[in-house]
Amino acid sequence: MSVLFFLQLKRALRAVPRIIAGAIIPLFLACMAVFFAQKMHLQNTATVLSPVALVNHDSEAYLDFILPMITESEAAGNFSFVKMEESEAMEALKAGTVCAALVFPQNMFEGILNAENIPARLYLPGGDSFPSLLIGKFAEAGALTLGSAQAGIYAASDLYYEYGLKEHLSDIFYDINTANLKYALSRETAFSVKSVTATGELSFIEYYGCTLFLCLLLFFGSGMGSFLGTPAPKTFSEQLRRNGMGALSMEFSLFLPLFLFYLIFTFLLGGIASKLLPTFTLNGSTVLLLLCMALCFSVFTQLIYSFAKNAGRGLLLLTFLGLLMILVAGGFLPYAFLPKSFSQISAFLPLGTCLTGLRKAIGGTPELWDILLPLLHSVILFCLLILLSLFRRKEVRA
Amino acid sequence: MYCAEHISFSYRKKEVLRDVSFTAKEGDFIGIVGKNGCGKSTLLSVLAGVRRPAGGTISFEGAPMFSKKSIPADIIGYVPQLNPLLPELSVRDNLKLWLRNSAVSPESLYLQMGLTDYLRVPVAKLSEGLKKRVSIASVLQNSPKILILDEPSAALDMPCKEVIHEQLQSFAKNGGIVLFTTHEEAEFSLCNTLYILKDGMLHPAPDTQDMHLLIQQF
Numbered sequence: 001m002s003v004l005f006f007l008q009l010k011r012a013l014r015a016v017p018r019i020i021a022g023a024i025i026p027l028f029l030a031c032m033a034v035f036f037a038q039k040m041h042l043q044n045t046a047t048v049l050s051p052v053a054l055v056n057h058d059s060e061a062y063l064d065f066i067l068p069m070i071t072e073s074e075a076a077g078n079f080s081f082v083k084m085e086e087s088e089a090m091e092a093l094k095a096g097t098v099c100a101a102l103v104f105p106q107n108m109f110e111g112i113l114n115a116e117n118i119p120a121r122l123y124l125p126g127g128d129s130f131p132s133l134l135i136g137k138f139a140e141a142g143a144l145t146l147g148s149a150q151a152g153i154y155a156a157s158d159l160y161y162e163y164g165l166k167e168h169l170s171d172i173f174y175d176i177n178t179a180n181l182k183y184a185l186s187r188e189t190a191f192s193v194k195s196v197t198a199t200g201e202l203s204f205i206e207y208y209g210c211t212l213f214l215c216l217l218l219f220f221g222s223g224m225g226s227f228l229g230t231p232a233p234k235t236f237s238e239q240l241r242r243n244g245m246g247a248l249s250m251e252f253s254l255f256l257p258l259f260l261f262y263l264i265f266t267f268l269l270g271g272i273a274s275k276l277l278p279t280f281t282l283n284g285s286t287v288l289l290l291l292c293m294a295l296c297f298s299v300f301t302q303l304i305y306s307f308a309k310n311a312g313r314g315l316l317l318l319t320f321l322g323l324l325m326i327l328v329a330g331g332f333l334p335y336a337f338l339p340k341s342f343s344q345i346s347a348f349l350p351l352g353t354c355l356t357g358l359r360k361a362i363g364g365t366p367e368l369w370d371i372l373l374p375l376l377h378s379v380i381l382f383c384l385l386i387l388l389s390l391f392r393r394k395e396v397r398a
Numbered sequence: 399m400y401c402a403e404h405i406s407f408s409y410r411k412k413e414v415l416r417d418v419s420f421t422a423k424e425g426d427f428i429g430i431v432g433k434n435g436c437g438k439s440t441l442l443s444v445l446a447g448v449r450r451p452a453g454g455t456i457s458f459e460g461a462p463m464f465s466k467k468s469i470p471a472d473i474i475g476y477v478p479q480l481n482p483l484l485p486e487l488s489v490r491d492n493l494k495l496w497l498r499n500s501a502v503s504p505e506s507l508y509l510q511m512g513l514t515d516y517l518r519v520p521v522a523k524l525s526e527g528l529k530k531r532v533s534i535a536s537v538l539q540n541s542p543k544i545l546i547l548d549e550p551s552a553a554l555d556m557p558c559k560e561v562i563h564e565q566l567q568s569f570a571k572n573g574g575i576v577l578f579t580t581h582e583e584a585e586f587s588l589c590n591t592l593y594i595l596k597d598g599m600l601h602p603a604p605d606t607q608d609m610h611l612l613i614q615q616f
Binding site: 003004007010011014015227233234235236238239241242243244 | 443446447448469471476478479480481482483484486487491494495496498520
């Protein structure tokens, strides 16, 4: 078996340049898929920018100070405010060219100061479209903010009344209003601004870097598998059997070089990733994860090729299943754009667990479970491979 | 003495070999002829130990063959119709794979077989004739007592056939037993015993020089 193992290794070594050349085309296609997925993702984010009609009937001087603070605030970043007449705004709302119409009635800001409370009117179209819901929530939050400002003004007024300074109140109205409004509006800073993306804690580069890592392994492995994973020609295996080599030994002599190649390639890619991504370090747990990934990929490749019986079928099946698993594991489009069940299914897919583990490793340190899952899959696939070999041996005997 | 007695073999319900018996002694050059699909390759694979017979016994020097898991390469060498070679590897690597006793240096055999110049060449780049020579050398290097070949000269040109024939004749002259199947009329003359496989049974060919009559028989 040792002679066969070394010769298989030698055979695969000679095939490496051809395999790498063969992997370039599918890799290019995968890169294109990743690129367009990312492009689509970014495009979706941009479409959230929704127009809101702003109708102002108030002639209050403060409005020039307050309005830009609202419209230019970060929280309102998803909306573009367009000043309109009320009739024009209603028409636009009906036509669906704006997602909401915000009407400031006459004396609204004066009403806030003297407790008359003339509310602003917010018109939303029917249905529950995302921009409409967003502006509804935004208005609700704005009302609460203004409410707190108003409460501050009342508290200051009450204090002046309490201490018999009512006649001085008009002198300091401007200062109180300015101070309180400033206080109320600057409360926004109390909320931390956090960008939430569909890729979670990972940046786009890190997220799609993981996908690329797996695609590289898959395409390299499918080429290597067509040399090593494919069962030997019938006459060759018959001769080996005559020489006392069993079906399992034959599988091992093919599997060991395949594993060795996967191991080298995985760590090579791991090394490159650690240089390019500062969050990815080759520590103990990451090394263990890469080892389990190499094992998982080798057993998966060997099983597929052994099942397919010939190189062409094996190549097609491995590429198709591999890409499907990467897709289900959110490799091309993040889970936010995929059916909810996909994230649950991916835990049962060998390449899905590898991708999840790799994302965790790039985002920080993989947990024990992230390492164990690919290992567990390897063990299950290995048992299937042994069963398949034994079945094939019985088939040959029959 | 190589002896096969009452050998039978079936592929599921289809009976391919029925009560096949023959004896071969040292120096015998035995040819087996028959129609396509009559079971010649199956018979050779059974005699070589690739397939287990459904019935009957095979023995060499009185001892039953194939009772162990592996067949000693120094007793039976088997060259199947399709060459058992890895095309990406060199001739030397392929020969090394099938060499049982690494202490033996088979360089003189490679020289006799005309392979010395091709030892570093990948098998994929060789002609069919050279590939067949490599296959034969891969079994001869283990110095077997019996050489079983399945159509060794099929689709080869004349010079290649001659090299192979010379080698096989030399093997038989040195006390080996050659057992092979053929469709080639010219190879009938090499044999000291010729059998016809018909309806799963092995019949000795009539002692005749009229080859056309012999061909009509099968």
